[in-house]
Amino acid sequence: QVQPVASGGGLVQAGGSLRLSCAASGRTFSGYDVAWFRQGPGQSREFVAATVGWSFVYADSVKGRFTISRDNDGLTVYLQMNSLKSEDTAVYLCAARVTRESRPNTPSHYDYWGHGTQVTVSS
Secondary structure (H helix, E strand, O other), rough: OEEEEEEEOOOEEEEOOOEEEEEEEEOOOEEEEEEEEEEOOOOEEEEEEEEEEEEEEEEEOOOEEEEEEEEOOOEEEEEEEOOOOOOHEEEEEEEEEEOOOOOOOOHOOOOEEOOEEEEEEEE
């Protein structure tokens, strides 16, 4: 089974950019969907973006600002975040599941979770 490992968070000013990485440990992401979720203080886990096979799905709140991608080796999934806003502040988590088409934006549909990485956007 695969274990996702997230990294790349930090402190950035509003309007700035960050790139998060989700590395595969144990095996590659080949055959897996990979998603990014985020969770702010006292909030529930929120879907951000996912790769479903070779398709990409985004939450409306990040469309046009965030881009999810995966390398050809199946080792890493990236989340490029541009035009960051204070409301993007959260712990960002990556998750994986064996590829399926249904409900890529639902946390309970993912089997493997990594520890999160903190993203803080100052206004």
